Structures are given as structure tokens and as C-alpha cells.
Amino acid sequence: MKCIVCESTNVEVAFILKNGPRYAQKLLNTQDEKGGGRFDVTLYKCKDCGMVQIDPAGLEHDEYFEDYLMSRSCTELYVQYDNELADTLQAKYGIQGKKIVEIGCGDGFFGELLIQRGAQVSAIEPSATACKLAEQRGVRCYNTFLDTGIDGQVTERFDGFVTKQVMDLVKEPNTFLASLGKILKPGAWGLIDVPSWTKTLLDKRYYDVLPDRVGYYTAKTLVEVMERNNFHVTEVFHGAEGEYVGAYVVYEGQKDGLLKDFKHEFEAFNKEFGRLMDSYRAAGKKVAAWGAGAKGVTIFSFSGMDSSSIAYVVDKDNFKWNKFLPGSRLPVVAPDTVREKPVDAMIITGVMFYKEITRQLVRDYGFSGDIILLSPMPHVLPQEELKRLLAS
Structure with a gap:
């Protein structure tokens, strides 16, 4: 075995x-x-x-699943948990208008929650009874098994996927995930959860050992099987009072797909960054940056920037003032320089802090120029988004 x-x-x-x-x-x-x-x-x-x-x-899982049905809307805990997951998917990925496939949808309760949030939901479900109920909730169902029945039936490619309390029942999870990859777009995101073996052990719940449950997953083994099949795990969670261990993932599209794209994206980033800086220089406009941390150091060095493109780099850490960034040799200055030596555009290097830095620039230092963000590609923050950010 x-x-x-x-x-x-x-x-x-x-x-x-x-x-x-x-x-x-x-x-x-x-x-x-x-x-x-x-x-x-x-x-x-x-x-x-x-x-x-x-x-x-x-x-005998084939026979078993064809006559299987479980409703998730019968208890308050399930309803609360599923609503929390649906809200998280919306917050993380903006699911409105996105095509999502659920593997093992049951009666379609969770799919309906996603539809209510604007998603287009399909499902692969081996139970004909479950399919009928799910379709009544607006879920488009393929009445088949993922690992044996999708070829020729499912031709579309999805932006995201959900599979909840399913993979623990699967005999061959590697085959299951490989089949799932066939119907996903490269870069598709996903949500997966399974009953937590850790919870079973900690609470000494021998009655959680089910003869029709094949796999007993911990956070470690769930991450292991996802990563082996080209799904990058971005977050692990424990939900429903610890009953389930789950993960949010991104599908690479092929083995090392994200790594293979990295070089091309690096070159595209530098090209776009250079084009943007050239446009300001050609217009006689001055540009500075906020953030002398590691990201700022590497961005300006890799992209070939120097003082001919960027006037100075602001940082709130006084230990960095009057020093220079390695590689680009750009000077690091105090925040008051924004008032003393005004510029037309400000690059924010701290990707995860761009909202608070933008508010500080405008509210505390009176900055009124362009805000340049660097993710996923260098671009000027649209005025509509800037207004929403400042109003929040």
C-alpha cells in the first residue's frame, strides 16, 4: 500500500x-x-x-457517491461558517462576475452563497439527486466524477474553485488535483477544506474515524498534497471552531509555472517602470519615492534607476536619513522634504503599506501630485480610487 x-x-x-x-x-x-x-x-x-x-x-466510492447527499444549511454553525468563507472569497479575490467551479457541491448551498455575491457558479457532482437540488439554487451542474468524467464534458476554464469536505473522501488526491488543474486557468485561486485530524487527536474523538473517509489531513499534509500538484498555498486556516483545516491556494498552471513566468514578468516590470519614468522626465516633471526599505533598495537597483530619474527617497526612520540606497545610490531624506522640495509624483515602494502612506502624504504633507504604485505593474493610482482611499 x-x-x-x-x-x-x-x-x-x-x-x-x-x-x-x-x-x-x-x-x-x-x-x-x-x-x-x-x-x-x-x-x-x-x-x-x-x-x-x-x-x-x-x-465502493463510485456506488456510494452516486446516492450521496448532505445538506449544509441545517445548522447555524455550518451556515455561519459558509457565509464567512464566501465573504472571505469576495474580499480576497473580488468574485463578482468570476467563473467558479465547486467540486462536490451537495445541495448547492455554498454555490448559492457565491451566486448571491455575483459569481457564476458551476459544479462537478456525482450525485444526480444533489445536482437537481443544486440546479434549483442556480448552480450549473455536471453530473460526473472529477477524475474520470470531465474529459469531453467540461470544456470551460474557471477563474477559481471551491472544494469543501470532499478530498478526505478521495482515494487518489494527486489524480483528483491533477484533474482539477485541467479545468482551471493558470493563476486561478481556490479554497479547499477538510475535516481536521489535529482536532480529532486533541479532543480524543475516536468517533471521527470514519470507514468511508480515506484521508485524515493536518495542516502539514494538506499543504503537502496541494504543493505537490502545483497549487501554491497562500494561507492556511482552521474554521468552524477548529473542525476543519483549510487553505487558500493559487494554481500555477504547470509545474514551476509561476517560476517560469517570473523572468518574463521581471523584464516586463522594468520596461514599464522605465517607460513611466521617461514620460515624467520628458515632461519636465520631478519624481521622488517613499520607502527606503528592502523593496525600495531592490526595485531601484534592478530597474537601473538613479538620481536622473528619482530626486530622493523619503523614509520616516531617522536612522536612514542622509544615507544612500545601495545600487541606485539615491539619497534618503526626512518626510519634511516633501514640502521643502516638492515633486510631481511619488512612488510608494512599500506595497503592503500603500494605503496608509498615501493618506499620510496627502493629509500630513499636503502632497497633491501623482501616486505611483508598483504592483502588479508600475501605474499611477486612478483619481477615483484615491478619493475612495482618502474617504475611508
């Missing part, structure tokens, strides 16, 4: 729970229905990556 995450054969028995049910998340229609008996549940642990799992061989 192999580890379902790292595919190592260095797997050992962790423990055995006797007399478990055949299914834990599917109820029987009759007492003598197939799957109604008891059997022992053996958990294995990978000694290489730490993944905990059952042996997926013999699980």
Missing part, C-alpha cells in the same frame, strides 16, 4: 478500531441492505510525510 499523498511505501499501521460500520455518511434504506454490517477500521501512517489514512482498496 502507498501513501495517498507522497506515494511512499513506508507506511505502518497506526491503530485498529474494531466493529466499525461499513458506511458512516450514508444511511440504509432497509436493515439488510448491503453495507449494513460491521468491520474493523485500520488506520495507517506514512513515516515519510505523516499522512494518516485507511487502505483505499476495496472502497
Whole structure:
């Protein structure tokens, strides 16, 4: 047997729970229905990556999922948790108008939350019953399995994806994620969560060991399987009072796809930055910068800037005043220089602090020129956005 995450054969028995049910998340229609008996549940642990799992061989998941349905709107905790996730997706990625695919949508409750926030939601769902309910909520459903049924059926490419409490039931998560990548645009973002094995261990909840749950993920093993399949993890979270461990991710599009694009983006950045500075110089306008931190040092050095393009660099740290940036040799000055030696445009090098720096420039130092931001490409902050920023 192999580890379902790292595919190592260095797997050992962790423990055995006797007399478990055949299914834990599917109820029987009759007492003598197939799957109604008891059997022992053996958990294995990978000694290489730490993944905990059952042996997926013999699980009848195809039959199981075709008749599976779970509603997430029956409890206040689920409703609150899902609304929080939907709000976070909106805040992080601006999902209005974006095409999102949910893998394993159930009755479509979460998909409907995304639709209410302006997203276009499709789903891949093996249960025909679930598909009918989800479609009533406005979710476009493909009644198939992700890893075996999307070829020829799903031709569109999505901006983002969601899969909630699904991958723990998947026998081959690497195949699952590879199939998911086929229907995503490069750079697509995603949300994934699974039941937390850490929560189970800490609370000593043996009853969380389900015979139809293949994988028992921690934050570490969830990150491991995502990164192995070209999904960069940008944030890990624990939700619903710790019941679930989840991650926000970005899909590379191919192995090392982001790294391969990095050189081209670097060259494009420098070209655009140079063009922008040339336009100010040609118009006889002066430019300065705010921020003598590491980002400012590298940006101006890599882009070939010097005092012919940038008059000075402002920083609030008095230990940096009257010194010079390595590479570009630009002088570092105190904030009062903004008043004493006015310029027509100010570059903000501290990408994560641009809002507060912009407010300080305008409110505290009376700056009225252009604000130049550097992410994702050098550009002048539009006046409409500047007004909203100052009003907030």
C-alpha cells in the first residue's frame, strides 16, 4: 500500500478500531441492505510525510457517491461558517462576475452563497439527486466524477474553485488535483477544506474515524498534497471552531509555472517602470519615492534607476536619513522634504503599506501630485480610487 499523498511505501499501521460500520455518511434504506454490517477500521501512517489514512482498496466510492447527499444549511454553525468563507472569497479575490467551479457541491448551498455575491457558479457532482437540488439554487451542474468524467464534458476554464469536505473522501488526491488543474486557468485561486485530524487527536474523538473517509489531513499534509500538484498555498486556516483545516491556494498552471513566468514578468516590470519614468522626465516633471526599505533598495537597483530619474527617497526612520540606497545610490531624506522640495509624483515602494502612506502624504504633507504604485505593474493610482482611499 502507498501513501495517498507522497506515494511512499513506508507506511505502518497506526491503530485498529474494531466493529466499525461499513458506511458512516450514508444511511440504509432497509436493515439488510448491503453495507449494513460491521468491520474493523485500520488506520495507517506514512513515516515519510505523516499522512494518516485507511487502505483505499476495496472502497465502493463510485456506488456510494452516486446516492450521496448532505445538506449544509441545517445548522447555524455550518451556515455561519459558509457565509464567512464566501465573504472571505469576495474580499480576497473580488468574485463578482468570476467563473467558479465547486467540486462536490451537495445541495448547492455554498454555490448559492457565491451566486448571491455575483459569481457564476458551476459544479462537478456525482450525485444526480444533489445536482437537481443544486440546479434549483442556480448552480450549473455536471453530473460526473472529477477524475474520470470531465474529459469531453467540461470544456470551460474557471477563474477559481471551491472544494469543501470532499478530498478526505478521495482515494487518489494527486489524480483528483491533477484533474482539477485541467479545468482551471493558470493563476486561478481556490479554497479547499477538510475535516481536521489535529482536532480529532486533541479532543480524543475516536468517533471521527470514519470507514468511508480515506484521508485524515493536518495542516502539514494538506499543504503537502496541494504543493505537490502545483497549487501554491497562500494561507492556511482552521474554521468552524477548529473542525476543519483549510487553505487558500493559487494554481500555477504547470509545474514551476509561476517560476517560469517570473523572468518574463521581471523584464516586463522594468520596461514599464522605465517607460513611466521617461514620460515624467520628458515632461519636465520631478519624481521622488517613499520607502527606503528592502523593496525600495531592490526595485531601484534592478530597474537601473538613479538620481536622473528619482530626486530622493523619503523614509520616516531617522536612522536612514542622509544615507544612500545601495545600487541606485539615491539619497534618503526626512518626510519634511516633501514640502521643502516638492515633486510631481511619488512612488510608494512599500506595497503592503500603500494605503496608509498615501493618506499620510496627502493629509500630513499636503502632497497633491501623482501616486505611483508598483504592483502588479508600475501605474499611477486612478483619481477615483484615491478619493475612495482618502474617504475611508
